[in-house]
Amino acid sequence: MFYNLLKTPILIKSGRQLLGGLDHILHEAHLLFPNKILVTQKNLFEAYQHQLSGTIFSKTLFVGGGLMDEAFHVMDECRNNDALIIAFGGGSVLDIVKYAACRIDKPYIAIPSALSNDGICSCVARLTKNGKKASLDAQPPVGVIIDFDIISKSPKIMLYAGIADLVSNLSAIQDWRLAYHNVGEPINELAFLLSKQAALPLLRYTEDDMGTDNLLKDLANGLITSGLSMVASGNSRATSGAEHLISHAIDEFFPEKSTIHGIQVGWAQGIIAKRYRNDPFYVNRFHEQIGLKKVFEEMIPWSEDDFDMLISYAMKIRSRYTVFNTI
Ligand SMILES: [Zn+2]
Structure with missing residues (x-):
């Protein structure tokens, strides 16, 4: 009773050639879900289609702008699904999922495509609402996977x-x-x-x-x-x-x-x-x-x-x- 109880990820993995082995990594971490929903950007999906094909997703959702409306769309698509959400992309994708997953109480994995800020594993999401950016309470991911082969290709x-x-x-x-x-x-x-x-x-x-x-x-x-x-x-x-x-x-x-x-x-x-x-x-x-x-x-x-x-x-x-x- 005198301790801080913190929500921290159960899976943290960084290194090379990780995206292609996503299923194996999740399995090793005992993150076993009947369904996985991928939330990503279209250009990233196309660029990494080969690596992503090693994992079966029940659904793939494309987002782009870090908008609150996109977070609501993700909530609607994931709410009635016993799924692990996989957020693969830049800060805007991760923040959309971070906020959406928190609102519908679903676990998610963050796979950043760039290391551009410290929002990867935080409890604050920055989303755009009515043209203005707002900082919103959220929950950190249950897992973070950082593939240096992907990070190295970011600008x-x-x-x-x-x-x-x-x-x-x-x-x-x-x-x-x-x-x-x-x-x-x-x-x-x-x-x-x-x-x-x-x-x-x-x-x-x-x-x-x-x-x-x-x-x-x-x-x-x-x-x-x-x-x-x-x-x-x-x-x-x-x-x-x-x-x-x-x-x-x-x-x-x-x-x-x-x-x-x-x-x-x-x-x-x-x-x-x-x-x-x-x-x-x-x-x-x-x-x-x-x-x-x-x-x-x-x-x-x-x-x-x-x-x-x-x-x-x-x-x-x-x-x-x-x-x-x-x-
Ligand atoms: Zn900052």
Whole structure:
């Protein structure tokens, strides 16, 4: 009675050539269901038809846009079916299934096609409703399978986004510490340490390591652990601070100038670290050595001077105490 009871996946597997052996992996994990429903994107289904043909699906549903309506469609198709849902795709596919499966209380497996953010194994789904993105409570998958052969074929920028999103944990936990000291917000130490330990192994890599199995393994493990830190605290406090507020503000108020989530939070983290924190984790040095600094220069249309203006919008996103409350 004095323990935290956490919902965590019973199956976590990463490596190469996994998708073709999906049935075998599920069997080994004792995930035996009469039916399996595949939810994926059409282009992915076509690209990986050969590997997917090794598994029999009672139904295949195609989704694309990360829309709330698509989540309702998945709920309708899966509700009366004793099936294991297999979500194979990018963040939008995983988030649709994450939310739908939670609403109809069905187990699901996440097979990400890219490692672009820490939503792979989290309890928060980001879906678009009436043109606006919203963070919604959901449940983590019962299994996560990360096939590096698939991840390696995703655009390099997605890998950069995942790295930046994960390393931004180091900014989020500093905001949490600040909130504890300044306004007495309690810290969930388990969530805090999971978030921190998820990110730290990434800091040793350089641009030459991009795409290597070592980096992919640390990134995959880190993103899963980061998701579990959200499960531990029941919210995103340990993984989302002022840098995420900036990214959400860009998405909400300047959608025409928004870009990939991880790239926006990484850019914001760099400026926050330099201006307000003395960069204790040397993230700006890391961004330079891994090649993210160049990515920010190419993809972020905002200047450092625009940042002050963005802070006022970021403060409207949610009432979460961050470094912005101290300036
Ligand atoms: Zn994020």
